[in-house]
Amino acid sequence: xxxxxxxRNTMMWMAGSPLLRAxxxxxxxxxxxxxxxDLVNVFEFEPILKxxxxxxxxxxxxxxxxxxxxxxxxRESFDRITFRPRFMRDVSKMDLSTELFGQKISMPILVAxxxxxxxxxxxxxxxxxxxxxxxxxxxxxxxNSSYSIDKIGAAATGPLWFQLYVGPDWDGTRDRxxxxxxxxxxxxxxxxxxxxxxxxxxxxxxRSSAGPVAxxxxxxxxxxxxxxxxxxxxxxxxxxHLTWSFLDEINKYAKVPVLVKGILTAEDAKLAVERGAxxxxxxxxxxxxxxxxxSTIEVLPEIVEAVGGKIPVLIDSGFRRGxxxxxxxxxxxxxxxxxRPPLWGLGAYGQAGVAKVLELLQHELALTxxxxxxxxxxxxxxxxxxxxxx
Ligand SMILES: Cc1cc2nc3c(=O)[nH]c(=O)nc-3n(C[C@H](O)[C@H](O)[C@H](O)COP(=O)(O)O)c2cc1C
Numbered sequence: 469x470x471x472x473x474x475x476r477n478t479m480m481w482m483a484g485s486p487l488l489r490a491x492x493x494x495x496x497x498x499x500x501x502x503x504x505x506d507l508v509n510v511f512e513f514e515p516i517l518k519x520x521x522x523x524x525x526x527x528x529x530x531x532x533x534x535x536x537x538x539x540x541x542x543r544e545s546f547d548r549i550t551f552r553p554r555f556m557r558d559v560s561k562m563d564l565s566t567e568l569f570g571q572k573i574s575m576p577i578l579v580a581x582x583x584x585x586x587x588x589x590x591x592x593x594x595x596x597x598x599x600x601x602x603x604x605x606x607x608x609x610x611x612n613s614s615y616s617i618d619k620i621g622a623a624a625t626g627p628l629w630f631q632l633y634v635g636p637d638w639d640g641t642r643d644r645x646x647x648x649x650x651x652x653x654x655x656x657x658x659x660x661x662x663x664x665x666x667x668x669x670x671x672x673x674x675r676s677s678a679g680p681v682a683x684x685x686x687x688x689x690x691x692x693x694x695x696x697x698x699x700x701x702x703x704x705x706x707x708x709h710l711t712w713s714f715l716d717e718i719n720k721y722a723k724v725p726v727l728v729k730g731i732l733t734a735e736d737a738k739l740a741v742e743r744g745a746x747x748x749x750x751x752x753x754x755x756x757x758x759x760x761x762x763s764t765i766e767v768l769p770e771i772v773e774a775v776g777g778k779i780p781v782l783i784d785s786g787f788r789r790g791x792x793x794x795x796x797x798x799x800x801x802x803x804x805x806x807x808r809p810p811l812w813g814l815g816a817y818g819q820a821g822v823a824k825v826l827e828l829l830q831h832e833l834a835l836t837x838x839x840x841x842x843x844x845x846x847x848x849x850x851x852x853x854x855x856x857x858x
Pocket of ligand 1: 528529530542580581582583610611612631659729751752753754755756784785786787805806807808809
């Protein structure tokens with residue numbers, strides 16, 4: 469029995485006591501959550517999700533690798549960047565819409581691929597896809613989704629992309645990509661930053677297996693039950709054999725644009741362009757793999773410069789505010805993906821929560837743009853931000 473269950477039992481026992489039955493002060497208020505429209509920013513969804521799901525599910529969603537230095541760095545790095553706002557520009561009409569690979573979307577904010585949405589809510593990716601569709605933006609579906617890609621494709625009301633973990637064999641990889649494209653996915657993102665399972669210490673402490681090795685199982689089954697801790701040794705993942713030549717191969721059969729997700733240096737960004745990537749996603753996987761990987765916003769300038777406008781540069785990891793998003797757009801990102809916030813919204817309020825989280829980010833971005841003097845994405849440029857040296 470965990471602490472929460474013990475507390476609940478004690479409260480139920482007390483509530484049943486004749487001494488207290490007449491009093492109304494002991495109601496169990498834990499199921500009384502704020503109305504969704506009372507939440508003022510995306511952070512406020514996290515504690516609601518936390519109170520609704522088992523601890524291990526929450527720790528899987530929230531956690532980073534080791535001591536979570538990169539996880540913290542993702543947030544702290546935004547504080548080094550300030551705006552250089554411009555005024556007197558008639559900002560009465562705001563337009564946040566954009567286009568990615570020919571797909572029109574309402575805002576430069578996408579749902580990042582995250583595993584196992586049933587860890588947050590019974591309706592899992594079905595609800596997330598509808599929430600993203602409601603907000604007219606793209607959801608990237610993880611290889612390790614709780615529901616099958618066919619079911620998610622059937623439920624979706626907006627555009628989907630597919631995130632690919634290669635393997636366990638090359639034929640299986642091709643089947644997976646073709647199935648996703650058949651289910652309607654308009655782009656594939658190959659995740660390249662996770663060759664080995666990392667130590668998510670929150671999960672190890674819970675004595676449950678860490679990381680995507682075991683938590684959600686691919687292809688529509690539910691999360692595995694907690695197991696004994698992993699032995700302290702290298703756990704290779706699907707991507708351990710990956711090299712740049714895989715881009716040549718997948719480009720032959722994918723039939724949709726292929727992006728590389730997890731780029732953190734100018735060198736790899738250049739290679740991605742040379743080897744035929746249609747786009748890159750600057751990402752440190754939300755601080756979940758290489759500890760002491762840099763924050764993504766701090767490496768974005770060198771990557772944008774290396775790519776030189778040849779392909780779109782997208783970014784994720786740590787984005788929680790409209791101001792964060794505008795900073796990335798000003799440095800040259802085409803769009804931003806958010807990983808945990810839609811999961812917080814999903815766990816807290818299902819589809820409506822996913823949509824609300826995206827709506828809050830959209831409103832914050834519009835507000836920041838308006839106050840900084842940009843009425844649309846084309847009006848945003850590098851002069852809008854000042855980056856302090858460390
Ligand atoms: C719970 C969780 C599961 C994730 N699963 C995957 C995954 O299956 N594939 C993948 O490429 N990235 C995965 N990611 C990383 C996200 O795609 C994204 O890079 C990251 O969440 C962005 O950081 P943020 O959560 O701070 O927004 C996952 C992240 C989280 C939080």
